[in-house]
Amino acid sequence: MASRIRPLLRRLQGPRWSRSGTCSSAMAPPRCFALELPDCSLAHFALEDPGAAGAHQDPRLPALLGPPGRSFALCAPAVTGGDCGARVQAARVQQQLQLQLRKGEPFQRCQLHRLLGYSPGEPAAGARHGFLLHDPRAGPDTWGALLQVLGACPEPARPNLGEFEADASGELWLRLWALHGDAQRQVSCARVVPVPAPPVHPVVLDLPSSAVFPDRDAARAVLEECTPFIPEAQAVLNLVDQCPKQLRKGQFPVIVIEGLDATGKTTVTQSISEALGAVLLQSPPSCIGHWRKIFDDEPNIIRRAFYSLGNYIVASEIAEASTRSPVIVDRYWHSTATYAIATEVSGGLQHLPPAHDPVYQWPQDLLRPDLVVLLTVSPEERVKRLQGRGLEKTREEAELEANSIFRQKVELSYRRMENPACHVVDASPSREEVLQAVAHLIRASCY
Template identity: 75%
Template sequence: MVFARRPRAPLPLWLLSGWLRAWRGLCAPAMAPPRCFALELTDCTLAHFALGAEGSDACPDPRLSELLGPPGRSYSLCVPMAAGDDCGARVHAARVHQSLQHQLRRGPFQRCQLHRLLCYCPGGQAEGVQHGFLLRDPSEGQDTRRALLELLSRCQEAARPHLGEFEADSQGVLWQRAWVLQESRQLQVGCARVLPIPEPPLHPAVPHLLSSAVFRDLDTARAVLETCTSIPEAKAVLDLVDQCPRQVQKGKFPVIVIEGLDATGKTTVTHAVSESLQAVLLYSPPSCIGQWRKIFDDQPTIIKRAFYSLGNYIVASEIAKESTKSPVIVDRFWHSTATYGIATELSGGLQHLPPAHHPVYQWPGDLLKPDLVLLLTVSPEERAQRLRDRGLEQTREEAELEANSVFRQKVEASYRRMENPRCLEVDASPSREEVLQTVLRLIRATFNDS
């Protein structure tokens, strides 16, 4: 079958309804209607649209026309979710999504623009959220389409991303053609109009956060790594977690966590404070699993955040033991795990973060809680200069913090919305000695008042 170039006029409704029935039958339940889409634009805003045969009164969105219409050609690819949306299905879909992202940045796709795309159900339900991409080919090259079909043919049928191709008719109305592969043949199974819709009150991925990036308890994080049998280190992490007692209690000495972005002075401050207070200095993730950070940093967000979450529970058992003998200083803890997970998983800018007091900002009920959390901050310019002065190899998150100001702002805003305990902010721009004295004054004031 050959791809049609572009509809010359709106298609009759009887033909559309027939195509839509075929599409729904072939793609259910993963793409069962109604479905909506959130497309991340270059300015980190989101454009929302749905697919249907009606909607002639819908207000056009010039942003959609610019990305989905001519000149050029755009394609959508969304990773299907298995029925039930269980933990194993989420992990598998995340791996397919990551593999797809890597492949869409290579070969003939390098000249194309890649945008984050989310397919979701209206009304805020967590079920059926599908992550994907919009691929924008500015040259409308035939080899892009062929490369996409070849890419899809290599995917397992059950995990094969859904492919949509956008076109505009002679009146400029946008349509999406849906394609599937059957026995190495491309088959059109739907054609529907692109209908702009209002932005929902909450980012559509927010209901999904507590099962994909910010885990509310040990068992939820543990269930993720239990599905990762292909990673030998996952079993080792689980074995270490099993050796830790559940629901550990803090000792009589204070526990102070120091948080902050990279290059805000955490290492210097934590060492200086631990020496001043004769406190034990601990790290999250702890040294027993820290050697595997690179392995898990290369995994999809859901696996990576499960690793760091379980690391928090391992270090919590160390905190419980050490805080019976002396004060404890912790270099990062749960707040870091949560803020980076939120900023990574949610597309768009600051305005799309969960609102203040949302459950995603609340400390897990089964994790040992510190007495005080200090957040070190410096200006973006100062932090960038410190990173350059360090001259060390950057982690992927460090590189994104430096290159992507919106990502950095989302991390910082999430830190400031954390509750129970909240983060007490400290300006780390002055000299090391001044910052240390400020931190010590806050610590003494906190524990003298308690």
């Protein structure tokens, strides 16, 4: 392998390579990657960072990237700044690529892992989403199938293609290819060097522009980009535009009930609203609720924009209803934010944004409730309650059941929400005890 790689390096156009294989003219920080492993841990590596060579070892990388299998990296081009249209297009290409890599031969025999590219010290560069495709059999047909799939992607958002190889000494290398039509040209070849994890997960700085929108305008800009291919997006925007931007809550209290499915939200919201003579609302509101399936099938940035704007429509309903009676809301902004964070941030609990991060703060332009109640039950109790319900599951609900790490990330994100924070109520006891606990919270906080 080394005899094939090093002569090739000398023939490459672009940066000149030294005898040690390092790029002598590269002045920018090395590009790093975060690879999500099956146990939800993250393995970090860089391309040609001589300062890190030997300083950090990760035996997981050769086991996954090296022989006897064959591994490929696919990362979307970087989207920087406020180019919302480019973010939407990249997300749609990414989703389509994931669907293609999960079906048909030779991909069904391969393993697919989330891969993030990032540049330490350059937060404006943003994270580049992608995949690592590992073929344990190293089949010769995988390369051709990959080229066919990537060739169908629109060129501005076409993912970059990298191929991992090991030389005679066991060092890992990544060949990077440029695709132009039906032609492929190798543009670089760099050594893979394990590096420590960064202090904060690479996607955290991107969350306000891709998943946890800080205001109505940010979410609105996303759906505006979707109107050419999702007709319902314009209908949602029309409803949002009918809602005043400056809203004031009435003199009656507004209580939000949050929690995973099967924690008793329906029972609590209905019973408490009857006891208080309150108006019962839900997010997303009924005026757009029948479009949920359409947006649930879209990439996360579009799905989150839909749910975020639904909160602003609900806020308009809350403002009007709270002038006449108390208001109970079945889910609101906290639900939108927690699921977005848990979905976007790969890895385990330790990779979530740290407590008090701005992503956990309530949007300044969204009507704020007086109290948020978070219902919780043990995983075992929740599974027992879900059995036999016979309801169609959303993609996220299926993920909650299949992936305990995802469920724990949602729950921890709920607990880190601030201004307002969630008041946790154990919903495992009897119905009467849970209702008494929630009623006590409401009396103490709102009356």
